[in-house]
Amino acid sequence: MTASGTFGYAREFEHLVDLNRLGAIIVKGLSLSPTRGNPPPRIVETSCGMLNAIGLENVGLERFVEDKLPFLQRLKPPIIANIYGKLEEEYMELAARIDDLEGIDAIEVNISCPNVKAGGLAFGVDPTSAYSVVQRVREKTSKPVIVKLTPNVSDITMIARAAEDAGADCLSLINTITGLAIDIETRRPKLANITGGLSGPAIKPVAVRMVWQVAQVAKIPIIGIGGIMSAEDALEFIIAGASAVQIGTANFVNPSVTTDIIDGIVTFLRERDIPGIKTIVGTLDT
Numbered sequence: 001m002t003a004s005g006t007f008g009y010a011r012e013f014e015h016l017v018d019l020n021r022l023g024a025i026i027v028k029g030l031s032l033s034p035t036r037g038n039p040p041p042r043i044v045e046t047s048c049g050m051l052n053a054i055g056l057e058n059v060g061l062e063r064f065v066e067d068k069l070p071f072l073q074r075l076k077p078p079i080i081a082n083i084y085g086k087l088e089e090e091y092m093e094l095a096a097r098i099d100d101l102e103g104i105d106a107i108e109v110n111i112s113c114p115n116v117k118a119g120g121l122a123f124g125v126d127p128t129s130a131y132s133v134v135q136r137v138r139e140k141t142s143k144p145v146i147v148k149l150t151p152n153v154s155d156i157t158m159i160a161r162a163a164e165d166a167g168a169d170c171l172s173l174i175n176t177i178t179g180l181a182i183d184i185e186t187r188r189p190k191l192a193n194i195t196g197g198l199s200g201p202a203i204k205p206v207a208v209r210m211v212w213q214v215a216q217v218a219k220i221p222i223i224g225i226g227g228i229m230s231a232e233d234a235l236e237f238i239i240a241g242a243s244a245v246q247i248g249t250a251n252f253v254n255p256s257v258t259t260d261i262i263d264g265i266v267t268f269l270r271e272r273d274i275p276g277i278k279t280i281v282g283t284l285d286t
């Protein structure tokens with residue numbers, strides 16, 4: 001699957017990758033109204049990764065439905081809408097409106113966003129607010145609900161449990177890890193937003209560890225995300241307990257990385273006579 005925010009609305013990649021071979025397409029995070037995002041600079045390259053502070057810029061639900069959805073509906077892979085809001089009510093309205101849409105197969109709930117009513121603390125860092133927002137989204141839709149977890153917590157299993165108890169069908173992890181890069185000449189942050197989200201190979205071991213931890217407590221499937229650049233990286237997540245993976249930052253380096261990874265996994269399985277990916281999910285031998 002393509003990770004939200006790293007593959008636009010898929011049309012941008014139409015000439016670079018065979019979209020119909022993808023497992024699923026997850027679109028850029030949607031809010032109720034269009035969002036301009038943060039001022040530039042919004043991206044900084046770091047060792048083995050990047051920091052971004054895009055600020056969830058997007059066209060908003062209405063324009064997404066008018067301008068972007070018709071193209072997506074013509075594609076074979078399931079389309080997953082990633083949603084976020086600053087209030088529970090925004091998540092609820094997004095879920096209710098998406099529930100009525102043809103051609104959206106599931107909703108991924110990004111709970112890494114600041115909750116205005118909780119003084120800006122992200123929904124996903126507190127089990128009570130994570131439970132509450134997931135439960136309210138669940139009530140508004142019969143489509144599968146994937147809850148995307150933030151790694152910026154001390155114990156991700158507590159949030160995973162809260163999301164599952166609230167009715168999530170699936171968990172995806174991880175979102176970006178908060179970081180800071182400094183220009184030593186000006187002594188100013190390199191990003192206008194001061195901090196940003198770290199992604200790419202630098203976060204992979206953290207993400208694999210978290211998938212492994214969550215897999216030990218969750219009964220619902222897990223989608224692994226974080227720094228996957230190759231089939232070997234994807235297989236690490238699968239052995240740790242993920243049933244599927246999402247590819248994010250790697251799309252910026254190699255736009256056809258997703259299908260290369262699919263081919264690489266097939267080759268790995270064939271060479272070892274492994275009958276299917278399911279047989280190795282969560283088989284880490286400790």
Ligand SMILES: Cc1cc2nc3c(=O)[nH]c(=O)nc-3n(C[C@H](O)[C@H](O)[C@H](O)COP(=O)(O)O)c2cc1C
Nearest residue numbers: 003004005029052110174175199200226227248249
């Ligand atoms: C430029 C950029 C934009 C992103 N936008 C979103 C977003 O809108 N919603 C979301 O849930 N995650 C967003 N993410 C997080 C990714 O989907 C993914 O969880 C994270 O980057 C880790 O995976 P990676 O290391 O493969 O990139 C964004 C990441 C990047 C780099």
